[in-house]
Every structure is written in C-alpha cells, then in structure tokens.
Amino acid sequence: MSNDPLSAVFAALADPTRRAILERLAHGPASVKELAEPFDMSGPAISKHLRVLDEAGLTVSTRVAQSRPRTLAADTLSEASDWTESLRQAWQSQHDALATYLIELQEKDLP
Amino acid sequence: MTSTTLTLPTDTTILVQRRFDAPVELVYAAHTEPDHVMRWHTGPAGWTITSVTMDVRTGGTYSWEYEGPDGSTMTVHGTYLAVDPPHRIVVDEDWGPDMPGPTVETTFTTDGGQTLLSITMTLPDQATRDMVVSHGGMESGYQTSHAQLQELLATLT
Numbered sequence: 001m002s003n004d005p006l007s008a009v010f011a012a013l014a015d016p017t018r019r020a021i022l023e024r025l026a027h028g029p030a031s032v033k034e035l036a037e038p039f040d041m042s043g044p045a046i047s048k049h050l051r052v053l054d055e056a057g058l059t060v061s062t063r064v065a066q067s068r069p070r071t072l073a074a075d076t077l078s079e080a081s082d083w084t085e086s087l088r089q090a091w092q093s094q095h096d097a098l099a100t101y102l103i104e105l106q107e108k109d110l111p
Numbered sequence: 112m113t114s115t116t117l118t119l120p121t122d123t124t125i126l127v128q129r130r131f132d133a134p135v136e137l138v139y140a141a142h143t144e145p146d147h148v149m150r151w152h153t154g155p156a157g158w159t160i161t162s163v164t165m166d167v168r169t170g171g172t173y174s175w176e177y178e179g180p181d182g183s184t185m186t187v188h189g190t191y192l193a194v195d196p197p198h199r200i201v202v203d204e205d206w207g208p209d210m211p212g213p214t215v216e217t218t219f220t221t222d223g224g225q226t227l228l229s230i231t232m233t234l235p236d237q238a239t240r241d242m243v244v245s246h247g248g249m250e251s252g253y254q255t256s257h258a259q260l261q262e263l264l265a266t267l268t
Binding site: 004006007010011013014083084087088090091092093094095097098099100101102103105106 | 113114115116117119120121122125127129131132133137138141147150151152153155156228237238240241243244245
C-alpha cells in the first residue's frame with residue numbers, strides 16, 4: 001500500500017525511468033517534451049511517470065507556460081534521502097568494523 | 112576509506128553494497144564462521160554480540176544473540192535457503208509468527224583486488240520495506256521498542 005507519503009516517494013524512486021527524469025530535473029526545469037527525449041517511450045507513458053512523480057511530491061508542474069515545465073521538489077527528495085541515510089549509516093558502521101577486522105586478519109597471516 | 116551504499120532498486124527491496132580490501136574467500140569466511148562473526152558483527156552502537164550459532168548449509172539455521180546497554184537481549188535467527196561458498200548465501204530471516212520476514216541474499220564478488228559485498232533484502236511488501244528503511248537510524252528505537260530492534264537487526268544480518 002502506498003497511501004503514506006514516504007511510501008509514495010519510495011515507490012516513485014523505485015523506477016529507473018523516473019530516477020533518470022529526476023536526475024535530468026536536478027540540472028533545472030524541463031518541459032515534458034524535453035524529458036521524454038532520452039527515452040524510447042510514448043507520450044502517454046512518459047506522462048504516467050510524471051504523474052507518479054507529481055503525486056509523490058517529487059516534482060511540481062508549473063502552469064506558467066503551455067509546456068507546463070516540471071521542476072524538482074528538492075525538499076521531498078532530501079526527506080527521503082534522510083530516511084535512507086540513517087539506515088545506510090547503520091550498515092556503514094558495521095562494515096567499517098568488518099573492514100578493520102579483515103585488515104587485522106590479513107596482517108596476522110603475514111610472516 | 113570506502114563507504115557503504117544503500118539503494119532501493121524496487122518497491123520491495125533494499126540493496127546494500129560495500130567494497131573490501133580482502134580476497135573473496137576471507138570476506139565469505141567473516142560471514143560464515145562464528146569466531147569471525149563475533150569479532151565484527153556487534154549490532155547497533157552500544158550493543159554487544161554474546162552468542163553465535165550457525166549451521167551454514169542449505170536448510171541449516173542460525174541464531175545470533177545480542178545484549179543491549181540496559182541488559183536487554185535479542186536474537187536474530189533464520190534459515191539458510193542457499194549456500195554457495197564463497198560467493199553467495201541466501202537466508203530467510205524469521206520475524207516470528209505475526210510477520211513474514213525478509214529474504215536476504217548476500218553475494219561476494221571479486222572485483223579488481225577487492226571484494227564487492229552486495230546484500231539484497233527482499234521484504235514481503237512495500238509497506239514493510241519502507242518501515243525497515245524509516246526505522247534504520249532511530250537511536251531511541253534501540254532503547255524503547257524491542258519489536259523495532261528485531262526489525263532493524265534483521266536487516267543488519
């Protein structure tokens with residue numbers, strides 16, 4: 001179920017096309033046509049991806065121009081990255097301990 | 112210092128990767144021999160590992176016990192679904208009768224002079240996956256909720 005905001009964000013991020021769209025938007029706003037260009041995809045297929053990103057709050061469509069350029073909603077993205085960062089750090093500290101231990105083991109084996 | 116990366120490749124998975132300056136056989140041994148595991152797999156900050164039993168073969172089980180700073184204890188346990196030394200281990204983590212646990216696939220790949228460790232956790236559904244991700248760094252959770260601890264620690268194996 002993707003009813004809560006965090007789940008919607010993670011579900012949106014789980015798709016490689018949508019991640020590529022976000023990467024493009026990190027360089028600045030872009031029209032739907034510009035966003036569709038790198039992909040071998042129909043207009044409706046791209047629109048569907050954009051809708052998922054909009055609904056997750058990761059992108060915002062501006063109505064100032066007819067092309068409705070999309071911009072990245074950086075706040076939502078950084079919130080999601082804060083969540084994953086905590087878990088990543090827990091792994092990092094465990095793996096740092098392993099890395100140190102592996103060095104000890106290999107030094108012990110030297111003559 | 113190399114660093115650990117964490118990504119969410121699909122709705123229900125978490126992928127954790129890290130490179131180590133050690134041969135693949137040694138990194139594998141560090142994950143499969145109790146004496147090695149005791150030396151580094153200490154759990155969350157402030158916790159210590161007190162007991163490791165593991166029968167590393169398909170169908171075998173493992174049980175790792177930890178003790179917290181306030182004396183509370185917890186156990187991470189499960190069953191080996193596949194064992195392919197020194198390259199791959201798949202376990203089914205047991206989260207008790209009320210909740211399906213994750214399947215955790217750990218692979219060890221030679222890459223240059225290094226070993227690439229890849230841990231793919233597959234959760235039963237997206238909600239559970241998101242819960243694991245969002246509880247990952249909650250230090251207070253270590254103190255207050257045994258259930259959260261169990262979930263988090265399951266992800267650390």
